[in-house]
Amino acid sequence: MKIIFAGTPVFAATALDALIQARHEIVMVLTQPDRPAGRGMKAAASAVKLLAEQHHLALLQPLTLKTDGIQQQLQTLHADVMVVAAYGLILPQAVLDIPRLGCLNIHASLLPRWRGAAPIQRAILAGDRETGITIMQMDAGLDTGDILLTHNVGITPDDTTQSLHDKLSVCGARSIVEALTLLPQEKLVPVLQDETQACYAAKITKAEAEIDWRHSAQQLDRVVRTFNPNPGAYAHFRDMALKIWQAEVLDGNAGKPGEIVAVDRAGITVACGSGLLRIALMQKPGGKKMSAADFLAGNPIEPGECFMTAHHPAASHD
Numbered sequence: 001m002k003i004i005f006a007g008t009p010v011f012a013a014t015a016l017d018a019l020i021q022a023r024h025e026i027v028m029v030l031t032q033p034d035r036p037a038g039r040g041m042k043a044a045a046s047a048v049k050l051l052a053e054q055h056h057l058a059l060l061q062p063l064t065l066k067t068d069g070i071q072q073q074l075q076t077l078h079a080d081v082m083v084v085a086a087y088g089l090i091l092p093q094a095v096l097d098i099p100r101l102g103c104l105n106i107h108a109s110l111l112p113r114w115r116g117a118a119p120i121q122r123a124i125l126a127g128d129r130e131t132g133i134t135i136m137q138m139d140a141g142l143d144t145g146d147i148l149l150t151h152n153v154g155i156t157p158d159d160t161t162q163s164l165h166d167k168l169s170v171c172g173a174r175s176i177v178e179a180l181t182l183l184p185q186e187k188l189v190p191v192l193q194d195e196t197q198a199c200y201a202a203k204i205t206k207a208e209a210e211i212d213w214r215h216s217a218q219q220l221d222r223v224v225r226t227f228n229p230n231p232g233a234y235a236h237f238r239d240m241a242l243k244i245w246q247a248e249v250l251d252g253n254a255g256k257p258g259e260i261v262a263v264d265r266a267g268i269t270v271a272c273g274s275g276l277l278r279i280a281l282m283q284k285p286g287g288k289k290m291s292a293a294d295f296l297a298g299n300p301i302e303p304g305e306c307f308m309t310a311h312h313p314a315a316s317h318d
Helices: 009-021 047-054 068-075 121-124 161-185 219-224 292-298
Strands: 002-007 023-029 035-037 042-044 081-085 105-106 130-137 146-154 233-237 242-251 262-265 266-273 276-283 289-291
Touching: 002 009, 009 081, 009 161, 023 047, 042 068, 042 146, 081 161, 105 161, 121 161, 121 219, 121 276, 130 161, 146 161, 146 242, 219 233, 219 242, 219 276, 242 266, 266 292, 276 292, 289 292
Parallel strands: 002 023, 002 081, 081 105
Antiparallel strands: 035 042, 105 130, 130 146, 233 242, 242 276, 262 266, 266 276, 276 289
Protein backbone atom coordinates (compact mmCIF):
# COMPACT_ATOMS: atom_id res chain seq x y z
CA MET A 1 0.00 0.00 0.00
CA LYS A 2 1.16 3.56 -0.73
CA ILE A 3 1.34 5.32 2.63
CA ILE A 4 1.92 8.87 3.82
CA PHE A 5 3.19 8.61 7.40
CA ALA A 6 2.87 11.48 9.89
CA GLY A 7 4.46 11.26 13.32
CA THR A 8 7.18 12.67 15.53
CA PRO A 9 8.37 10.87 18.73
CA VAL A 10 9.59 7.34 19.47
CA PHE A 11 5.99 6.08 19.75
CA ALA A 12 5.47 7.02 16.09
CA ALA A 13 8.90 5.81 14.94
CA THR A 14 8.13 2.34 16.30
CA ALA A 15 5.05 2.21 14.07
CA LEU A 16 6.91 3.56 11.04
CA ASP A 17 9.59 0.91 11.47
CA ALA A 18 6.93 -1.81 11.56
CA LEU A 19 5.38 -0.49 8.32
CA ILE A 20 8.81 -0.46 6.67
CA GLN A 21 9.47 -4.05 7.83
CA ALA A 22 6.04 -5.07 6.47
CA ARG A 23 7.25 -3.75 3.09
CA HIS A 24 4.62 -1.08 2.65
CA GLU A 25 5.53 1.71 0.24
CA ILE A 26 6.12 4.84 2.32
CA VAL A 27 5.73 7.60 -0.28
CA MET A 28 6.20 10.49 2.19
CA VAL A 29 7.04 11.02 5.85
CA LEU A 30 5.77 14.10 7.68
CA THR A 31 7.29 15.07 11.01
CA GLN A 32 7.62 18.17 13.18
CA PRO A 33 10.42 20.66 12.47
CA ASP A 34 13.63 20.14 14.45
CA ARG A 35 13.25 21.57 17.95
CA PRO A 36 15.82 22.78 20.52
CA ALA A 37 16.56 19.99 22.99
CA GLY A 38 19.04 18.99 25.67
CA ARG A 39 21.23 21.19 27.85
CA GLY A 40 22.74 22.94 24.85
CA MET A 41 19.28 23.54 23.36
CA LYS A 42 20.57 22.58 19.92
CA ALA A 43 18.08 21.76 17.18
CA ALA A 44 17.35 18.04 17.38
CA ALA A 45 15.72 15.82 14.79
CA SER A 46 12.67 13.78 15.80
CA ALA A 47 12.84 10.00 16.14
CA VAL A 48 10.70 9.72 13.01
CA LYS A 49 13.03 11.98 11.00
CA LEU A 50 16.08 9.95 12.02
CA LEU A 51 14.39 6.72 10.96
CA ALA A 52 13.16 8.20 7.67
CA GLU A 53 16.66 9.41 6.84
CA GLN A 54 18.12 6.03 7.72
CA HIS A 55 15.81 4.40 5.15
CA HIS A 56 16.17 7.24 2.59
CA LEU A 57 12.46 8.08 2.66
CA ALA A 58 11.03 11.32 1.27
CA LEU A 59 10.59 13.73 4.19
CA LEU A 60 8.74 16.97 4.86
CA GLN A 61 8.75 19.07 8.06
CA PRO A 62 6.05 21.70 7.50
CA LEU A 63 5.03 24.15 10.20
CA THR A 64 1.40 23.66 9.15
CA LEU A 65 -0.69 21.49 6.84
CA LYS A 66 -3.13 24.31 6.11
CA THR A 67 -1.32 25.83 3.11
CA ASP A 68 -2.29 25.11 -0.49
CA GLY A 69 1.31 24.28 -1.35
CA ILE A 70 1.69 21.39 1.10
CA GLN A 71 -1.78 20.06 0.31
CA GLN A 72 -1.05 20.02 -3.43
CA GLN A 73 2.26 18.29 -2.76
CA LEU A 74 0.47 15.55 -0.80
CA GLN A 75 -2.18 15.14 -3.50
CA THR A 76 0.45 14.40 -6.16
CA LEU A 77 1.57 11.34 -4.17
CA HIS A 78 -1.72 9.46 -4.87
CA ALA A 79 -1.46 7.70 -1.51
CA ASP A 80 -3.86 4.93 -0.55
CA VAL A 81 -3.85 5.88 3.13
CA MET A 82 -2.24 8.24 5.62
CA VAL A 83 -1.10 6.85 8.96
CA VAL A 84 -0.86 9.34 11.82
CA ALA A 85 0.79 8.69 15.20
CA ALA A 86 1.60 11.42 17.76
CA TYR A 87 2.26 13.88 14.94
CA GLY A 88 1.50 17.11 16.78
CA LEU A 89 -0.17 19.06 13.95
CA ILE A 90 -3.87 19.39 13.18
CA LEU A 91 -4.96 17.74 9.93
CA PRO A 92 -7.45 20.02 8.13
CA GLN A 93 -10.34 18.42 6.27
CA ALA A 94 -8.59 19.05 2.94
CA VAL A 95 -5.74 16.78 4.06
CA LEU A 96 -8.06 14.16 5.58
CA ASP A 97 -9.72 13.87 2.16
CA ILE A 98 -6.50 13.32 0.18
CA PRO A 99 -5.77 9.57 0.64
CA ARG A 100 -8.07 7.13 -1.15
CA LEU A 101 -8.82 5.21 2.07
CA GLY A 102 -8.61 8.20 4.39
CA CYS A 103 -6.37 8.78 7.41
CA LEU A 104 -5.83 6.27 10.22
CA ASN A 105 -4.66 7.33 13.67
CA ILE A 106 -2.77 5.16 16.18
CA HIS A 107 -4.07 6.36 19.55
CA ALA A 108 -2.65 5.22 22.90
CA SER A 109 -5.91 4.56 24.73
CA LEU A 110 -9.15 2.65 24.36
CA LEU A 111 -11.28 5.38 22.85
CA PRO A 112 -13.48 7.17 23.72
CA ARG A 113 -11.61 7.12 27.04
CA TRP A 114 -8.67 9.54 27.15
CA ARG A 115 -8.99 11.53 23.98
CA GLY A 116 -6.32 14.21 23.66
CA ALA A 117 -2.66 14.88 24.31
CA ALA A 118 -1.68 12.74 27.31
CA PRO A 119 -3.61 9.46 27.33
CA ILE A 120 -0.80 7.38 28.85
CA GLN A 121 -0.18 9.71 31.79
CA ARG A 122 -3.87 10.25 32.47
CA ALA A 123 -4.59 6.53 32.54
CA ILE A 124 -1.92 5.94 35.20
CA LEU A 125 -2.90 9.01 37.22
CA ALA A 126 -6.54 7.93 37.28
CA GLY A 127 -5.63 4.47 38.52
CA ASP A 128 -6.90 2.68 35.40
CA ARG A 129 -6.02 -1.01 35.35
CA GLU A 130 -6.23 -1.29 31.60
CA THR A 131 -5.64 0.81 28.53
CA GLY A 132 -4.72 -0.08 24.96
CA ILE A 133 -4.39 0.98 21.36
CA THR A 134 -7.17 2.23 19.11
CA ILE A 135 -6.81 2.41 15.35
CA MET A 136 -9.24 5.16 14.38
CA GLN A 137 -10.56 6.53 11.10
CA MET A 138 -9.74 10.20 11.50
CA ASP A 139 -12.29 12.99 11.17
CA ALA A 140 -12.08 16.71 11.88
CA GLY A 141 -12.73 16.28 15.62
CA LEU A 142 -10.25 15.58 18.43
CA ASP A 143 -9.95 11.78 18.48
CA THR A 144 -13.65 11.46 17.66
CA GLY A 145 -13.49 9.29 14.53
CA ASP A 146 -14.87 5.79 14.07
CA ILE A 147 -13.03 2.93 15.82
CA LEU A 148 -11.61 0.35 13.41
CA LEU A 149 -9.52 -1.86 15.70
CA THR A 150 -8.56 -2.07 19.38
CA HIS A 151 -6.11 -4.08 21.45
CA ASN A 152 -6.07 -4.00 25.26
CA VAL A 153 -2.92 -3.52 27.34
CA GLY A 154 -2.90 -4.05 31.10
CA ILE A 155 -1.47 -1.44 33.48
CA THR A 156 0.58 -3.07 36.24
CA PRO A 157 0.96 -1.57 39.74
CA ASP A 158 4.59 -0.64 38.98
CA ASP A 159 4.08 0.75 35.46
CA THR A 160 5.52 4.20 34.85
CA THR A 161 4.67 6.42 31.90
CA GLN A 162 7.90 5.18 30.28
CA SER A 163 7.20 1.47 30.72
CA LEU A 164 3.58 1.80 29.63
CA HIS A 165 4.61 3.97 26.67
CA ASP A 166 7.01 1.23 25.56
CA LYS A 167 4.35 -1.48 25.76
CA LEU A 168 1.84 0.66 23.87
CA SER A 169 4.42 1.57 21.21
CA VAL A 170 4.91 -2.10 20.37
CA CYS A 171 1.17 -2.76 20.47
CA GLY A 172 0.48 0.26 18.26
CA ALA A 173 3.03 -0.88 15.68
CA ARG A 174 1.50 -4.37 15.52
CA SER A 175 -2.01 -2.94 15.40
CA ILE A 176 -1.43 -0.63 12.43
CA VAL A 177 0.19 -3.42 10.41
CA GLU A 178 -2.83 -5.61 11.19
CA ALA A 179 -5.26 -2.83 10.31
CA LEU A 180 -3.59 -2.17 6.95
CA THR A 181 -3.82 -5.89 6.14
CA LEU A 182 -7.55 -5.92 6.86
CA LEU A 183 -8.45 -2.51 5.41
CA PRO A 184 -8.31 -3.36 1.67
CA GLN A 185 -10.31 -6.53 2.36
CA GLU A 186 -13.06 -4.40 3.95
CA LYS A 187 -12.76 -6.49 7.12
CA LEU A 188 -12.57 -3.47 9.41
CA VAL A 189 -16.06 -2.46 10.54
CA PRO A 190 -16.19 1.20 11.66
CA VAL A 191 -17.76 1.60 15.10
CA LEU A 192 -19.11 4.94 16.29
CA GLN A 193 -17.64 6.18 19.56
CA ASP A 194 -19.99 6.35 22.54
CA GLU A 195 -19.92 10.05 23.42
CA THR A 196 -21.35 9.35 26.88
CA GLN A 197 -18.12 7.49 27.75
CA ALA A 198 -15.72 10.12 26.40
CA CYS A 199 -13.16 11.80 28.62
CA TYR A 200 -10.32 14.18 27.83
CA ALA A 201 -6.62 13.61 28.50
CA ALA A 202 -5.43 17.17 29.03
CA LYS A 203 -1.75 17.96 28.51
CA ILE A 204 0.36 17.29 31.60
CA THR A 205 1.66 20.35 33.46
CA LYS A 206 4.71 20.59 35.71
CA ALA A 207 2.54 21.93 38.54
CA GLU A 208 0.74 18.58 38.68
CA ALA A 209 4.05 16.84 39.40
CA GLU A 210 4.35 18.48 42.82
CA ILE A 211 3.58 16.03 45.62
CA ASP A 212 0.65 17.10 47.80
CA TRP A 213 0.97 15.02 50.96
CA ARG A 214 -2.69 15.58 51.80
CA HIS A 215 -3.60 12.99 49.16
CA SER A 216 -3.63 9.26 49.83
CA ALA A 217 -0.44 7.24 49.49
CA GLN A 218 -2.10 5.32 46.64
CA GLN A 219 -2.67 8.53 44.70
CA LEU A 220 0.83 9.83 45.36
CA ASP A 221 2.32 6.55 44.14
CA ARG A 222 0.41 7.13 40.90
CA VAL A 223 1.76 10.70 40.71
CA VAL A 224 5.34 9.38 41.04
CA ARG A 225 4.78 6.81 38.28
CA THR A 226 2.90 9.24 36.02
CA PHE A 227 5.71 11.80 35.96
CA ASN A 228 8.47 9.26 35.40
CA PRO A 229 10.40 10.01 33.22
CA ASN A 230 9.20 13.57 32.61
CA PRO A 231 9.28 15.97 34.38
CA GLY A 232 9.66 13.90 37.57
CA ALA A 233 7.43 14.15 40.65
CA TYR A 234 8.93 16.47 43.24
CA ALA A 235 8.50 17.57 46.84
CA HIS A 236 10.08 20.38 48.85
CA PHE A 237 12.32 19.29 51.72
CA ARG A 238 14.48 21.73 53.68
CA ASP A 239 15.73 24.07 50.96
CA MET A 240 15.56 21.49 48.15
CA ALA A 241 13.06 20.44 45.53
CA LEU A 242 13.63 16.68 45.67
CA LYS A 243 12.57 14.61 42.69
CA ILE A 244 10.99 11.31 43.64
CA TRP A 245 11.47 8.54 41.08
CA GLN A 246 10.33 5.45 42.93
CA ALA A 247 8.11 4.92 45.93
CA GLU A 248 6.07 2.24 47.66
CA VAL A 249 2.70 2.36 49.39
CA LEU A 250 2.66 1.07 52.95
CA ASP A 251 -0.32 0.39 55.19
CA GLY A 252 -0.83 2.33 58.37
CA ASN A 253 -1.48 5.87 59.49
CA ALA A 254 0.97 7.86 61.56
CA GLY A 255 1.88 11.52 61.70
CA LYS A 256 0.49 14.47 59.82
CA PRO A 257 0.68 14.71 56.00
CA GLY A 258 4.29 15.31 54.92
CA GLU A 259 5.84 14.15 58.22
CA ILE A 260 8.71 11.67 58.03
CA VAL A 261 7.73 8.81 60.33
CA ALA A 262 10.55 6.32 59.64
CA VAL A 263 14.03 6.34 58.10
CA ASP A 264 16.03 3.25 57.14
CA ARG A 265 18.03 1.78 54.27
CA ALA A 266 14.81 0.68 52.52
CA GLY A 267 13.54 4.23 52.26
CA ILE A 268 12.16 7.38 53.80
CA THR A 269 8.59 6.79 54.98
CA VAL A 270 6.27 9.79 54.85
CA ALA A 271 2.75 10.20 56.23
CA CYS A 272 0.05 11.02 53.68
CA GLY A 273 -3.62 11.97 53.84
CA SER A 274 -4.17 8.24 54.27
CA GLY A 275 -1.54 5.53 54.27
CA LEU A 276 2.23 5.90 54.11
CA LEU A 277 4.59 6.40 51.17
CA ARG A 278 8.13 5.03 51.35
CA ILE A 279 10.51 6.88 49.02
CA ALA A 280 13.10 4.51 47.55
CA LEU A 281 14.76 6.51 44.73
CA MET A 282 15.27 10.27 44.67
CA GLN A 283 17.35 13.06 43.16
CA LYS A 284 18.70 16.34 44.52
CA PRO A 285 18.71 19.40 42.22
CA GLY A 286 21.62 19.09 39.81
CA GLY A 287 22.54 15.66 41.17
CA LYS A 288 22.13 12.05 40.10
CA LYS A 289 19.36 9.65 41.01
CA MET A 290 20.22 7.81 44.21
CA SER A 291 18.78 5.20 46.51
CA ALA A 292 17.43 6.22 49.89
CA ALA A 293 20.44 4.62 51.56
CA ASP A 294 22.88 6.65 49.45
CA PHE A 295 20.88 9.84 49.97
CA LEU A 296 20.80 9.36 53.74
CA ALA A 297 24.56 8.76 53.85
CA GLY A 298 25.14 12.37 52.85
CA ASN A 299 21.90 13.88 54.17
CA PRO A 300 21.03 12.49 57.63
CA ILE A 301 17.31 12.73 58.37
CA GLU A 302 15.47 12.20 61.64
CA PRO A 303 11.86 11.05 62.02
CA GLY A 304 9.66 14.03 62.81
CA GLU A 305 11.09 16.25 60.08
CA CYS A 306 8.55 17.34 57.50
CA PHE A 307 8.28 17.94 53.80
CA MET A 308 6.82 21.33 52.97
CA THR A 309 3.13 21.52 52.09
CA ALA A 310 2.45 21.69 48.36
CA HIS A 311 1.73 25.16 47.03
CA HIS A 312 -1.42 24.17 45.18
CA PRO A 313 -4.77 23.54 46.89
CA ALA A 314 -5.77 19.96 47.59
CA ALA A 315 -7.52 18.41 44.62
CA SER A 316 -10.04 15.61 44.54
CA HIS A 317 -8.02 12.81 42.90
CA ASP A 318 -8.80 10.23 45.57
